[in-house]
Amino acid sequence: MEKTAVEKILARVTGQAEIKPGEIIYPEPDTIIMHDGHAHKFLRELCEMGVKDLWHPERIMIAMDHRVPALNPSIAQSHKETREYVKKYNIGHFFDIGDSGITHQLQIERGFARPGTFIVTRDGHSPTGGAVGCFAISIGQDILPYLALGNSWLRVPETLRMNLTGETGPGVLPRDVAQSCAKLIGPDQADNRVIEFGGAYVENLSIDGRMVLCNIMVEIDAVSAFINPDQKCIDYVRDLTDQPFTPVTSDDNAQYAETLELDVSTIEPIVAAPPDPDNVMPISSVAGKQIHQIFIGTCAGGMLDDIRAAASILKGRRVAPGVRALVAPSTQRILEQATKEGLISTLTQAGATIMVPGCAACSGSTGPLADGERCMTTATSNKPGRMGSKNAEIYIANAETVAASAVAGKIIDPRDIVSPS
Amino acid sequence: MTEALIFEGRCWTFGDDVSNDDGLMDRNFFRNRIFEPDQLAPHVLEPLSPAFAKEAQPGDIIVAGKRFCYGNPHPQGCIGLKERGIAAIVESVQNTPYRLMVTMGVPFLPFANDVTKQANYGDHVRLDIAKGTFENLTSGKSLQYEPLPEFLIAIIAAGGSKDHVKKRLIEAGKIPA
Numbered sequence: 161m162e163k164t165a166v167e168k169i170l171a172r173v174t175g176q177a178e179i180k181p182g183e184i185i186y187p188e189p190d191t192i193i194m195h196d197g198h199a200h201k202f203l204r205e206l207c208e209m210g211v212k213d214l215w216h217p218e219r220i221m222i223a224m225d226h227r228v229p230a231l232n233p234s235i236a237q238s239h240k241e242t243r244e245y246v247k248k249y250n251i252g253h254f255f256d257i258g259d260s261g262i263t264h265q266l267q268i269e270r271g272f273a274r275p276g277t278f279i280v281t282r283d284g285h286s287p288t289g290g291a292v293g294c295f296a297i298s299i300g301q302d303i304l305p306y307l308a309l310g311n312s313w314l315r316v317p318e319t320l321r322m323n324l325t326g327e328t329g330p331g332v333l334p335r336d337v338a339q340s341c342a343k344l345i346g347p348d349q350a351d352n353r354v355i356e357f358g359g360a361y362v363e364n365l366s367i368d369g370r371m372v373l374c375n376i377m378v379e380i381d382a383v384s385a386f387i388n389p390d391q392k393c394i395d396y397v398r399d400l401t402d403q404p405f406t407p408v409t410s411d412d413n414a415q416y417a418e419t420l421e422l423d424v425s426t427i428e429p430i431v432a433a434p435p436d437p438d439n440v441m442p443i444s445s446v447a448g449k450q451i452h453q454i455f456i457g458t459c460a461g462g463m464l465d466d467i468r469a470a471a472s473i474l475k476g477r478r479v480a481p482g483v484r485a486l487v488a489p490s491t492q493r494i495l496e497q498a499t500k501e502g503l504i505s506t507l508t509q510a511g512a513t514i515m516v517p518g519c520a521a522c523s524g525s526t527g528p529l530a531d532g533e534r535c536m537t538t539a540t541s542n543k544p545g546r547m548g549s550k551n552a553e554i555y556i557a558n559a560e561t562v563a564a565s566a567v568a569g570k571i572i573d574p575r576d577i578v579s580p581s
Numbered sequence: 582m583t584e585a586l587i588f589e590g591r592c593w594t595f596g597d598d599v600s601n602d603d604g605l606m607d608r609n610f611f612r613n614r615i616f617e618p619d620q621l622a623p624h625v626l627e628p629l630s631p632a633f634a635k636e637a638q639p640g641d642i643i644v645a646g647k648r649f650c651y652g653n654p655h656p657q658g659c660i661g662l663k664e665r666g667i668a669a670i671v672e673s674v675q676n677t678p679y680r681l682m683v684t685m686g687v688p689f690l691p692f693a694n695d696v697t698k699q700a701n702y703g704d705h706v707r708l709d710i711a712k713g714t715f716e717n718l719t720s721g722k723s724l725q726y727e728p729l730p731e732f733l734i735a736i737i738a739a740g741g742s743k744d745h746v747k748k749r750l751i752e753a754g755k756i757p758a
Binding site (some may be wrong): 351 | 608612648653730736745757
């Protein structure tokens with residue numbers, strides 16, 4: 161029978177010939193990923209049980225990304241504990257502050273997410289790895305059995321095929337397409353499904369852009385997202401790692417639970433207004449609202465493409481008085497590359513504050529919002545309370561829109577700056 | 582909660598979209614990294630129903646609509662719910678909270694179509710998680726749903742993923758009994 165790529169990957173990691181949606185399986189991951197927000201807690205739990213050896217410590221990756229550098233002595237203590245457990249359990253891959261970044265980008269950048277691989281993480285946005293043909297899922301709190309025994313249960317998801325055709329217009333970036341897909345698919349159609357993207361738009365998209373598409377599907381609670389690895393993807397991954405991989409793609413007549421089409425030329429620059437990331441609307445409907453902070457960063461919007469887009473707007477301009485402009489490259493390497501390209505000095509000259517690579521303001525741990533404040537961001541979520549006060553408003557948009565709004569001091573259509581009339 | 586995962590008590594009804602953060606539990610408990618069951622238990626569902634938080638008793642049953650516990654899979658709400666000894670029967674639960682509830686050992690029965698139409702607040706109800714049976718002892722109606730897969734029932738019966746892993750590790754001879 162014709163199969164989807166995800167079904168083929170799951171067949172490999174369970175040793176089963178046939179995998180059917182809905183079935184409970186027990187797959188063994190190629191990599192298990194944790195971060196500083198929880199790694200110490202899970203490893204302590206296993207240590208307290210008396211576990212001496214982990215299943216495959218060389219398959220475990222831990223990165224410091226959430227609360228870096230430590231914000232208070234209690235967090236510093238948890239970081240210390242993480243480093244101690246890394247040694248105790250011979251964890252194979254540990255990325256400490258200064259050589260780290262958000263796990264969801266790092267899994268690709270450091271060669272863990274490769275075409276055909278299967279990754280489990282505690283944190284939610286790992287489906288970003290689908291950009292390079294990796295089936296990456298979040299298993300939430302259920303990471304202990306993977307660490308100790310190498311498997312846990314998984315309900316085999318169905319696959320929804322999302323075909324994207326056409327070319328985007330001015331001011332429209334992959335983020336607008338991703339949010340529009342989230343709105344079109346919605347949580348009910350995404351439930352227990354993998355979203356497989358394809359079509360001419362995706363073929364022409366950069367890997368950064370593909371990461372955005374896959375990442376945002378988490379916000380409608382898709383199990384994961386996936387893009388069949390093409391030559392562009394294979395070349396990209398080969399540049400990053402010497403580790404072997406076998407690309408896996410969906411068969412031409414694979415059975416999809418549903419197939420949706422979207423012509424991206426119909427998409428305008430959008431915002432996702434509170435309270436949910438799929439509350440997507442044209443920017444014109446909220447234009448003019450005063451803002452107090454912008455934040456460009458996170459696993460959904462801190463890639464090199466995003467930093468470049470922000471810098472293209474802020475070059476030679478100034479952030480408006482009364483607006484705090486925060487920028488956090490997703491990883492240390494992105495920060496290094498952005499520095500090489502002169503993007504960081506462009507941003508700082510415009511009045512932006514560069515934050516430590518990592519999740520930064522996305523979880524509200526640094527740069528939180530006060531009551532009544534409004535923020536424009538490329539971050540993952542706009543749920544009330546996500547960045548500090550529950551009485552603050554978060555609007556999601558692409559990096560150009562966010563940067564343009566920083567200059568204007570209010571929400572504006574990026575095309576007003578990109579192509580002034 | 583009994584070994585057999587059978588619950589009997591008062592029915593507490595909720596509609597669709599009971600969120601995890603700020604529904605099942607105030608998000609600040611996650612923010613403050615509180616994991617202690619005794620600290621979380623008194624606050625279960627407090628944002629939506631202070632009466633539930635105060636009055637619900639072990640054996641009571643939540644009857645809720647679609648997308649129960651949706652949102653970021655922070656464990657605080659489930660830790661509190663389990664500590665209270667309360668079960669849930671819901672019309673639907675999305676993939677992430679489905680996994681979260683199993684992992685945290687919350688006794689629940691998902692995909693119970695139209696169950697919210699079969700029970701009212703205050704009814705005396707009975708739920709057998711392993712068999713998938715829901716009885717409204719006030720109205721006399723009995724409903725049969727598909728139970729969770731056996732492996733998942735075993736995790737819930739063990740008290741959640743952590744206790745189940747412990748059991749598996751002992752069985753594998755990797756840690757002492």
